[in-house]
Amino acid sequence: MMTLHTLSCFDGFTCLAGDCPDTCCQNWEVTVDDETAVYYQHLEGALGERLRALMTKTPDGTIFQLKGGFCPLLLPDGFCSVQRSLGEEHLGVNCALYPRFNEIYGGTREFCLAISCPEAARRLFSAPAPLTITQATLDELPEPNDLDPERYLTLRRCRDAAIAMVQDRSLPFSRRMALLLDFAAAVQRLYKKRCFAEIRALCKTYDEAPARAERAQQLPARARRGAIYDARIAQLFAQMEPIGAPQWPxxxxxxxxxxxxIAASTVSDWQYEHLLVYFLYRYFLKAVNDGRIVHRVRGMAICVRMLQLAASVTGVASELATLAYRFSREIEHSEENMEQIWHAGGSRLFAGLIDAME
Ligand code: SF4
Structure with missing residues (x-):
């Protein structure tokens, strides 16, 4: 049977539809999967005619061209014409799924929401209680796969240890970040040599709060180098491809x-903690495909720092959710931009990022 994982804050999501403050039916190209396109091609009546008139074939597939930046099927009250007339089951796959997505790792399905949706972002920052990964059993058989079980289970163990250290509120948030960066570098060194038993032993040493506190104290606190890294981080984001609305750029x-x-962000640490847990949940296990652990963890730290800086200067410090969904639309929805972040995380330019932590 398959196991389902969910980040606790995303359980029970429903789309805000007409009440959404910034609908997803804008700025992004609306793709229509082949099966739905065939259904629309044969749909009778006025809506069928309208859908056929709006569908455009491109070399990458069928799309609805945006009109004035909005999906042409979006109604003035914020609802979708297809959903209202035909029901959600006749939306294209992308429209029906967004912002939900699943990552499959062998017999485990990891469910997540993209925080590019304002409601998903609101949920992420809705309560200070530590986030958890909930588990359930699905009535589905695992599909055949070529996952290396030892690598995967080792990374699962590392992710649990990483989330525990990020959620250790006996330590200041910047110390937790330093601890995480130090841990990721140590895991990377061992992972390259396939020393999986040693990695699991390392995780065990981080299970206890006193051991974490001791290690955090040993790590240098050299925040004076922070300004250097802040400039590098801002430069990294400044040269990224803009893909949508102008607010994030x-x-x-x-x-x-x-x-x-830039003054320190006034956003509560628990919100940055939740952001980091979201990144760890969403991206850490992807290292099973390419072995890039420290690249990703430094990349996550870079993203958190960029959001801290942006929260300070844009005056939306009380609304991290707003900044986060704008960030996510521009960055997480561009493979190229995400690749730049992971690449930067593994580069010499950010190799000493831990020195920027207080
Ligand atoms: S952005 Fe989220 S809440 Fe808003 S319309 Fe899209 S799915 Fe619904």
Whole structure:
């Protein structure tokens, strides 16, 4: 049987539809999967005619061209014409699924929401209680796969240890970040040599809060190098491909202009903790495919720091959810932009990122 994992805050999501403050039916190309396109091609009546008139074939598949930046099927009250007339089951696959997605690792399905949806982002930051990964059994058989069980189970163990250290509120958040970066570098060294038993032993040493506190104390606190890394982080985001609305690129520009005199973010640490747990949940296990552990963890730290800087300069400090969904639309929805972050995380430019932690 398959096991289902869910990040606790995302359980029970429903789309806000007409009440959404920033609908997803804009700026992004609306793709229509082949099966749905065939259904629309044969649909009778006025809606069928309209859908056929709006569908456009491109070399990458069928799409609805946006009109004035919005999906042409979006109604003035924020609902979708197809959903209202035909029901959710006749939406294209992408429209029906978003912002939900699943990652399959052998017999485990990991369910997550993209925080590019304002409601998903709101849920992520809705309560200070530590997030958990809930588990359930699905009435589905695992599909055949070529996952290396030893690598996967080792990474699962590492992710649990990483989330526990990020959620250790007896330590200041910046110390937890330093601990995580140190841990990721140690795991990477062992993982390369396939020393999986040693990695599991290392995780065990981080299970106890006193051991974590001791290690956190041993790590150097050299925040004076923070300004150097802040400039590098802002530069990294400034040269990324803009893919949608201007608010996130504007926030990045504001950060660049304000550097190096940016006051500490007034957002509560538990919100950054939740953000980091979301990143760990969503991206850490992907290392099973390419072995890039420290690249990803440094990349996550880079993203958290960028959101801290943006929260300080844009005046939306009380609304991290707003910044986060704008960030996610521009960054997480571009494979190219995400690749730049992982690449930066593994580069010499950010190899000493731990030195920027207080
Ligand atoms: S962004 Fe989220 S809440 Fe808003 S319309 Fe899309 S799925 Fe619904």
């Amino acid at each position: 504007d926030a990045v520009r504001q950060v660049q202009q304000a550097l190096p005199h």
